Amino acid sequence: MNQPLTIMLTGGFVRVLQGFAAAAPTLLVGLLIASIMRYYLGDKGTRRLFGGETIRSLPQSWLVGMLLPVCSIGVLPILCEMRRARVKPGAMSAFALSAPLFNPLSLLYGLTLSRPMVIILFAFGSLIIVTALGLFWDAFGGRKEPACDSEPDISDADPTNPDYLIGLRRLAATFVHFARDLTGASLGWTVLALSGLAVLAAVLPFGAMQHSVERDDWLAPLTMMGVAIPVYATPMLAMSQLGMMFQHANSPGAAFTLLILGTGMNLATPVWFGKHYGFKATARWTVSLLVIVLGISYAINQPLIPPGVEPAGHTHAFDIYANPIPVSQGGNTTSLRDLVVKDLDFSVIASLAVLGFFSLAGIGLRLMKIDEAWLVRTAKAHSFVSSLTSEDAKPRKGLDLVVPPGIIGATMLAGLVAMSVVACFAYYPSAEECLDEISMARAECLSAANSGQAEHALYWLPVWEDWSRRMEVGTFIRTGQIRPYQRMQGYLIRKKLELLEHELEHDPFELEETQQVVRNILSTNTRWVRSFRPQD
Incomplete structure (x- = not known):
């Protein structure tokens, strides 16, 4: 099916905006x-975090x-x-794909x-x-000497130097690095990564993959590979797609391909490694x-087919990768705005x-030519760690302590992990709240x-379905189990919601069938x- 150029460009732009919002x-x-790695863990701490030169680094x-x-x-x-920080390239490769x-x-x-075993096997497969x-x-x-992308040499600001910044000046350096990186190399890599979504929207018309990658199609993993290479997908999106693929009895091998290639990397990943x-x-x-x-993918394609599930013959799991605009609809401004903003929740907006x-x-920092090296050059003596051991150093009292940067960095990273665990309980509320x-x-x-x-x-309808999933997860993390009866009832309600979706999308709309x-x-x-x- 051919698409008008305006539909291709508009659909690609919408997908890029959606991708950026999801990635935020x-x-x-x-x-x-x-x-945190640069100003608190430092080079040695970063290498230690990723296993250093030991065999356990991968x-x-x-x-x-x-x-x-x-x-x-x-x-x-x-x-x-x-x-x-000169982490081993193999460890970088392992982290880049698994994170x-x-x-x-x-x-x-x-x-x-x-089935939980499927997800566990997928995780084990990613380790292999x-x-x-x-x-x-x-x-x-091989290895090349590191050099930061298009940034000035700021080695003097490295916290692994004997005399590094402390206190508020180090916090300021962290802020400056964050802001400059966001408007520098990271912005360019983000645009390159999201460009794959625009390419897919131009190549795949609206609904082009609704009948693809069926479980009996031996080309399904190969087909999915062609789609997954330019794709950018968040972990949550990929998981929801895996669930829909198993629900519709799509190819398990294609699901694994989508997870590893679609979620684990994007167009920018190989380009980044190639550049360096x-x-x-x-x-x-x-x-x-x-x-x-x-x-x-081909090895697991048949063994992981879920028992008792008949192929549905169609799926909406991959609509997110095709052009979001039907050729018959055109580029209505209101509908385009709705496509971008309808899935924005509080976390994305914030x-x-x-x-x-x-x-x-x-x-602003770039216009004023302020970088981390400038902060080092303009810092006063008391902003360096050497001031703590100088002859005129004043004794620190009470809680006025200088904590080593490695401890602060490790605490921050541990805090991020702890926050993600806490976020599980916030994102997946109790059954009462979900109901x-x-x-x-x-x-x-x-x-x-x-x-x-x-x-x-x-x-x-998708709001209802999403809360049904979140209720199951919330029940699992609070009770440690999902009873088979609960799982089956959840499966049945979602199957009937899918039938309702088909009736609502039927053209012409049939009210009596929908009411049934x-x-x-x-x-x-x-x-x-x-x-x-x-x-009770």
């Missing part, structure tokens, strides 16, 4: 972690990546700091989407891949990655606001469907709600 929280975290980098809540865009500023795949939020979400590629990279990738370690070595690394992923503030600060939210979404969705307001019902589906949903909903409601 994890990009913010990635920039923060990079700043699995340790994989584990660190699994704990930190970043995406394939947020990992790029961290890679720059790892390279600056975007899983974090506590997405891992818990994934455990409720399919990053270990093999890390060994390959250390053997053939040579494109020839990076090409070998990339080809090895594709071969390993395809090999594992992250965009913070990124906007730091972007303005970064532009309250579901009640509102259900009322809006079903009343709109009964009255023929298809667009309004289609808005609330609504009645069926209400009967299933009663059993589903009772299964999660606390028993």
Whole structure:
């Protein structure tokens, strides 16, 4: 199906905006972690965090990546700091691929989407891949002397120097590095990473993948590889897509390919490695990655097919990668705005606001030619650690202590991990809270469907489905289990919501058929709600 040029360009622009909004929280975290590494962990602390020169560097980098809540865009500023600290290239490769795949939020979400063993096997498969590629990279990738991207030499601001900044001046240096990096190299890498979404929107018309990657299609993993290479996907998006793929009996091998290639990397990842370690070595690394992923995908394709699930013949899981604008609709300004803002929640809006503030600060700092080296040159003697041991140093009393930067950095990183765990309980509330939210979404969705307001019902339907997933995760992390009856009722309600979605999208709209589906949903909903409601 051919698309008009205006639809291709407009759809690509919308996808880029959606991708940037989705990346905002994890990009913010990635920039923060990079700043902590530079001014608190230092080179030695960073190398120690990722296993140094020991044999455990690859699995340790994989584990660190699994704990930190970043995406394939947020990992790029961290890679720059790892390279600056002279971390082994193999460990960098392992971290770059594993960090975007899983974090506590997405891992818990994934455990409720399919059989838990499937997600565990996927995680184990990612460990095999990053270990093999890390060994390959250390053997053939070589090393180059690090140099930060288009930034002035600020080695004097390195906290590993004998006389480094302390106190408020070090905090200021962290702020300056964060702001300048956001408006410098990291911005360029982000644009390159998101450009893959624009390419896909131009190549894939609206709904082009609704009948793709079926479980009996032996080309499914290969097809998904072609889509996944330019894709940028957040861990949560990838997990929701995996759940839909298993729900619709799509190819498990294609699901694994999407997870590793679509979530674990983006267009900027191989370009970044190529720039710093040579494109020839990076090409070998990339080809090895594709071969390993395809090999594992075909090996697990049949064994991991969920029992008792018949192929649906269609899916909306990959609509996010195709052009969001139907050819028949055109580029209506209101609908385009709705496409961008409809999925913005509080965390995304807050992250965009913070990124906007730091972007303005970064532009101002660049115009005033203020960088970290300037802070070092203009610092007074008491802003350096050497002032603590000078002859005229005043004794510090009470809580006025100078804590070593390594301890502060480790505490900050541990705090990020702890915050991600706490965020699990905030993002996945208790069943009682979820049922309250579901009640509102259900009322809006079903009343709109009964009255023929298809667009309004289609808005609330995914909200209802999302809260159903979050209720299962919230129940799991609080009770340690999801009873089979609860899991089955959740599966049934989501299957019937899918049927309702099809009726709402049917052209022409058939009110009587839709109302019949609504009645069926209400009967299933009663059993589903009772299964999660606390028993007195």
